[in-house]
Amino acid sequence: MAIRPGAAGSHRLNDPTQSGLLMRLHIDAxxxxxxxxxxxxxxxxxxxxxxxxxxxxxxxxxxxxLAFGLMFAVAQVHPYQLRRWSLPLYVxxxxxxxxxxxxxxxxxxxxxxxxxxVVRFQPxxxxxxxxxxxxxxxxADRSLPPRLGRVFAATVLMLIPVLLIAKQPDxxxxxxxxxxxxxxxxxxxxxxRIILMVAAAAAALAPLLWYxxxxxxxxRVLTFLDPTxxxxxxxxxxxxxxxxxxxxxxxxxxxxxxxxxxxxFLPEHHTDxxxxxxxxxxxxxxxxxxxxxxxxxxxxxxxxxxxAPDTYGKVLAGGLSLVFFVYVxxxxxxxxxxxxxxxxPLPLVSYGGTSMVTLMVGFGMLMAVQTHRK
Amino acid sequence: MRLDSNLQDRxxxxxxxxxxxxxAGVLVLAALSLVVVRLVRLQITDHEHFSVLSQDNRVxxxxxxxxxxxxxxxxxxxxxxxxxxxxxxxxxxxxxxLPGTIAALAQIIRLDDKDRERFEHLKAQRVRFQGVPLRxxxxxxxxxxxxxxxxxxxxxxxxxxxxxxxxxxxxxxxxLGYVGRINTEEIGRIDSSDYAGTRFIGKGGVEKAHEGLLxxxxxxxxxxxxxxxxxxRTLESKPPIAGRDLHLYLDIxxxxxxxxxxxxxxxxxxxxxxxxxxxxxxxxxxxFDPNPFVEGIGxxxxxxxxxxxxxxxxxxxxxxxxPPGSTVKPFVGLAGLAEGVVDTRKxxxxxxxxxxxxxxxxxxxxxxxxxxxxxxxxxxxxxxDVYFYDLAHELGIERLKHVLGEFGFGARTGIDxxxxxxxxxxxxxxxxxxxxxxxxxxxxxxVGIGQGAFMxxxxxxxxxxxTMANHGHFFQPRVARAAQVPGAPQAEDLPTVSHVxxxxxxHRWEQVxxxxxxVVESPRGTAKGIxxxxxxxxxxxxTAQVFTLGRNQAYNASQLEEKMRDHALFxxxxxxxxxxxxxxxxxxxxGHGGTVAAPxxxxxxDAYLGGSTLIAEPEAADGD
Numbered sequence: 001m002a003i004r005p006g007a008a009g010s011h012r013l014n015d016p017t018q019s020g021l022l023m024r025l026h027i028d029a030x031x032x033x034x035x036x037x038x039x040x041x042x043x044x045x046x047x048x049x050x051x052x053x054x055x056x057x058x059x060x061x062x063x064x065x066l067a068f069g070l071m072f073a074v075a076q077v078h079p080y081q082l083r084r085w086s087l088p089l090y091v092x093x094x095x096x097x098x099x100x101x102x103x104x105x106x107x108x109x110x111x112x113x114x115x116x117x118v119v120r121f122q123p124x125x126x127x128x129x130x131x132x133x134x135x136x137x138x139x140a141d142r143s144l145p146p147r148l149g150r151v152f153a154a155t156v157l158m159l160i161p162v163l164l165i166a167k168q169p170d171x172x173x174x175x176x177x178x179x180x181x182x183x184x185x186x187x188x189x190x191x192x193r194i195i196l197m198v199a200a201a202a203a204a205l206a207p208l209l210w211y212x213x214x215x216x217x218x219x220r221v222l223t224f225l226d227p228t229x230x231x232x233x234x235x236x237x238x239x240x241x242x243x244x245x246x247x248x249x250x251x252x253x254x255x256x257x258x259x260x261x262x263x264x265f266l267p268e269h270h271t272d273x274x275x276x277x278x279x280x281x282x283x284x285x286x287x288x289x290x291x292x293x294x295x296x297x298x299x300x301x302x303x304x305x306x307x308a309p310d311t312y313g314k315v316l317a318g319g320l321s322l323v324f325f326v327y328v329x330x331x332x333x334x335x336x337x338x339x340x341x342x343x344x345p346l347p348l349v350s351y352g353g354t355s356m357v358t359l360m361v362g363f364g365m366l367m368a369v370q371t372h373r374k
Numbered sequence: 375m376r377l378d379s380n381l382q383d384r385x386x387x388x389x390x391x392x393x394x395x396x397x398a399g400v401l402v403l404a405a406l407s408l409v410v411v412r413l414v415r416l417q418i419t420d421h422e423h424f425s426v427l428s429q430d431n432r433v434x435x436x437x438x439x440x441x442x443x444x445x446x447x448x449x450x451x452x453x454x455x456x457x458x459x460x461x462x463x464x465x466x467x468x469x470x471x472l473p474g475t476i477a478a479l480a481q482i483i484r485l486d487d488k489d490r491e492r493f494e495h496l497k498a499q500r501v502r503f504q505g506v507p508l509r510x511x512x513x514x515x516x517x518x519x520x521x522x523x524x525x526x527x528x529x530x531x532x533x534x535x536x537x538x539x540x541x542x543x544x545x546x547x548x549x550l551g552y553v554g555r556i557n558t559e560e561i562g563r564i565d566s567s568d569y570a571g572t573r574f575i576g577k578g579g580v581e582k583a584h585e586g587l588l589x590x591x592x593x594x595x596x597x598x599x600x601x602x603x604x605x606x607r608t609l610e611s612k613p614p615i616a617g618r619d620l621h622l623y624l625d626i627x628x629x630x631x632x633x634x635x636x637x638x639x640x641x642x643x644x645x646x647x648x649x650x651x652x653x654x655x656x657x658x659x660x661x662f663d664p665n666p667f668v669e670g671i672g673x674x675x676x677x678x679x680x681x682x683x684x685x686x687x688x689x690x691x692x693x694x695x696x697p698p699g700s701t702v703k704p705f706v707g708l709a710g711l712a713e714g715v716v717d718t719r720k721x722x723x724x725x726x727x728x729x730x731x732x733x734x735x736x737x738x739x740x741x742x743x744x745x746x747x748x749x750x751x752x753x754x755x756x757x758x759d760v761y762f763y764d765l766a767h768e769l770g771i772e773r774l775k776h777v778l779g780e781f782g783f784g785a786r787t788g789i790d791x792x793x794x795x796x797x798x799x800x801x802x803x804x805x806x807x808x809x810x811x812x813x814x815x816x817x818x819x820x821v822g823i824g825q826g827a828f829m830x831x832x833x834x835x836x837x838x839x840x841t842m843a844n845h846g847h848f849f850q851p852r853v854a855r856a857a858q859v860p861g862a863p864q865a866e867d868l869p870t871v872s873h874v875x876x877x878x879x880x881h882r883w884e885q886v887x888x889x890x891x892x893v894v895e896s897p898r899g900t901a902k903g904i905x906x907x908x909x910x911x912x913x914x915x916x917t918a919q920v921f922t923l924g925r926n927q928a929y930n931a932s933q934l935e936e937k938m939r940d941h942a943l944f945x946x947x948x949x950x951x952x953x954x955x956x957x958x959x960x961x962x963x964x965g966h967g968g969t970v971a972a973p974x975x976x977x978x979x980d981a982y983l984g985g986s987t988l989i990a991e992p993e994a995a996d997g998d
Contacts, residue, residue: 143383143384143386143387144386144387144390144391183398186398187391187394187395187398188391188394189387189391189394242416242424243424243428243431244428245416245424246416246417246420246421246423246424246427246428247421247424247425247427247428247429249417249421250417250418250421259428259431259432259598260428260431262600263431263598263599263601263606264600264601265428265431265600279413279416279417283417284413284417284418287413288410291406291409291410295402295403295406298399298402299399302398302399303395305391305395306388306391306392306395311387314387314391318391318394318395322398322402325405328406329405329406329409332409333408333409336409336412336416337412338408338409338412
């Protein structure tokens with residue numbers, strides 16, 4: 001790379017959304033606004049979903065504050081540095097995944113946690129960022145579109161952690177990590193021919209995958225195809241979440257008045273299934289508001305990618321924005337019964353800190369791409 | 375040049391990423407529209423459907439059982455009460471690992487072998503999806519301990535309910551019966567909406583006969599429940615209507631006296647107020663404690679009661695069918711007078727045996743030497759068999775059966791006490807139908823002295839005696855006098871059923887009753903030992919043959935095993951001129967009516983009429 005990034009992109013500094021002060025603080029105002037609105041909405045829903053447990057809402061608020069702080073911190077880092085750290089972060093992440101498989105804690109029947117003494121840590125979360133960063137690093141070495149060799153290298157780099165995570169077994173995270181790699185490749189201009197070929201191969205290999213699945217994974221797929229086949233077992237989640245959403249109607253039952261969630265018919269109602277609580281209490285109207293906020297954030301992310309001054313920034317920002325969408329889609333699809341149940345939280349709304357930190361660090365990277373122009 | 379190519383690369387990249395971002399944006403919109411279409415389907419198109427499902431989830435209709443009516447005796451003594459109790463129940467259909475669950479429960483509450491045994495017993499006859507009690511009468515500490523751990527035991531619940539108790543236990547068991555858990559056979563008979571939430575039903579006696587009054591009507595509650603089925607609040611409710619309290623004719627003081635009078639004897643005492651048909655005492659000895667039956671008695675315990683040699687579960691008063699023996703003679707005598715076959719002056723000659731015209735068979739009188747010439751009164755006093763052979767012969771079985779039927783023999787009296795049996799007055803039709811044999815004239819004679827196939831319950835004897843005392847006014851016997859809505863100022867009398875036996879001349883009743891007083895008062899009377907100074911008794915002794923003697927064998931009680939001995943019977947009412955109590959007593963294998971059964975009746979009448987309990991030492995009176 002003969003030319004430093006920024007040099008060619010400097011003509012974009014007159015972007016009307018960039019005021020001088022926010023630019024110097026490396027904050028992207030539209031993205032920040034979207035995130036703040038989303039998180040505020042999330043806290044309001046969470047208050048209801050936790051049965052008005054102020055302590056839980058407070059803990060979530062503390063996490064959010066920390067996550068926002070982390071986002072601002074990451075935003076200060078120049079994308080050039082991010083690019084340099086891509087591979088080392090990736091190698092570290094993969095090593096920790098291997099360590100997890102060897103000595104990790106078993107939680108809910110899967111080895112996902114690595115106990116570092118001070119904190120328990122899910123290395124797979126780190127890979128959700130390290131994989132798109134590394135693939136962006138691979139692609140950004142030459143101008144786009146990537147040649148076949150680089151696509152292959154990127155694919156191998158992606159598959160190593162995906163397979164390790166799938167082995168934990170944590171299919172949901174494996175899919176998300178794979179999605180993070182694929183979206184970067186897609187934004188980076190992966191040729192349509194390859195996309196079609198892979199899609200065709202995947203369709204052909206799907207039956208093979210069935211034999212490789214764990215029993216509980218097969219059960220989920222079966223339940224997805226017909227939730228009523230096991231209404232008290234694995235189908236219960238799906239049936240109850242559809243009842244919750246459906247009974248909400250156009251305007252919902254009202255905040256704090258959802259019977260499905262408050263009377264505990266809806267399982268996991270403050271974590272993975274919080275979308276159903278929104279559907280029940282705020283109706284279709286509330287859901288459309290939520291989806292608009294997500295759309296706005298994704299739109300802003302994609303426009304940051306388009307406007308990014310260098311290749312690395314473009315593909316990383318595009319990939320992160322799209323993988324954020326994948327989160328939203330997988331969760332809403334699962335809760336509404338469009339997709340099988342995989343344990344993916346509703347981003348920035350579900351109770352819990354792990355995925356929130358990952359997401360906010362990602363948004364910090366987006367802000368870094370947008371605001372570092374020199 | 376290099377810069378140029380770089381610039382070209384950059385522009386190509388810009389276009390590429392821009393195009394991809396647009397494609398991605400379109401894909402995002404397409405995917406989200408899928409979600410939105412799905413949401414519109416759920417929230418708009420199928421909204422009604424899911425609203426109903428959500429409502430069904432949260433609203434449950436719970437029955438509220440009515441409290442069962444209490445039962446009081448004639449003086450207001452409480453005979454059947456309800457007391458609150460906590461029991462631990464397992465709904466077997468909801469439990470995956472039953473032995474494991476029970477073992478885990480045993481860690482937190484006390485379970486002994488009796489509990490396990492009863493549980494197994496009740497499990498076998500349970501109604502599906504109804505809890506089977508594992509432990510009864512949990513202590514408050516045990517309830518608290520279970521409540522803490524209840525999440526570990528799906529399908530196991532603590533149930534608070536009102537449990538029937540019988541404070542007087544054995545004393546009232548045969549009269550009241552008891553309530554017990556509704557079994558699979560009963561569930562088919564009852565109106566399930568009326569019994570929603572109630573698991574108890576009357577199993578015998580007054581409890582069963584007056585089930586409709588005592589039970590009341592179930593109410594319901596619409597409650598909001600959470601996913602664990604815990605009730606959060608009541609949305610709507612209709613209160614239950616409590617069952618009505620019953621006030622009985624039964625006088626517990628008399629009941630106690632009658633039980634004491636029977637002492638160790640197996641037998642029965644039924645006392646009736648002739649003026650109303652009200653049952654004052656109804657004793658069957660031995661008795662049992664009905665309380666363990668309420669919540670389900672253990673198999674072993676039940677077995678022991680069921681097969682006990684003295685049959686404590688057997689209600690002799692209404693189910694015991696005995697040949698009435700000579701106690702039937704006053705009624706046969708009245709039949710003769712009423713039908714105009716004899717009058718009081720008509721004398722028949724007793725030579726010690728009777729022969730039907732043209733037959734050689736000898737029908738023997740109990741006194742082999744014979745009574746000589748006897749009219750009706752003398753025949754009753756000395757219980758002459760030959761007189762009644764002849765009378766029965768002259769009446770014929772049809773007329774005899776008809777009049778005995780008017781007194782209540784041969785059919786259920788219709789008492790408000792479940793499980794009554796009807797006895798039997800044999801007849802031509804009966805014999806042809808049941809035994810497929812012809813009726814012999816000699817059988818009429820045997821009916822005339824209350825033997826053979828003739829069967830009557832102690833209750834029937836008491837009712838017939840009361841009818842006699844009442845000059846032919848027959849009242850259907852009743853245990854319950856009135857029913858009272860709880861809280862109502864007054865109890866409502868229950869209806870009575872009666873009819874009058876037409877004897878033609880009312881004086882004929884006096885004639886038979888006078889003869890019955892002489893049974894007690896005459897020096898030759900078979901019950902002279904119970905004569906009272908305080909009031910006049912009209913009575914009749916009887917002996918029911920358990921063991922048929924060969925033609926020329928003599929009956930010798932001391933040589934027979936106890937179970938082979940005759941049953942001693944006695945019927946009486948008093949005071950003879952203004953009867954207030956009619957009593958029938960049977961002492962199984964007691965031997966002679968006048969010496970064994972009559973003193974029991976005297977004690978009962980003393981207790982009721984307030985007489986002295988001095989009884990002359992029963993002589994080894996001869997006679998029947």
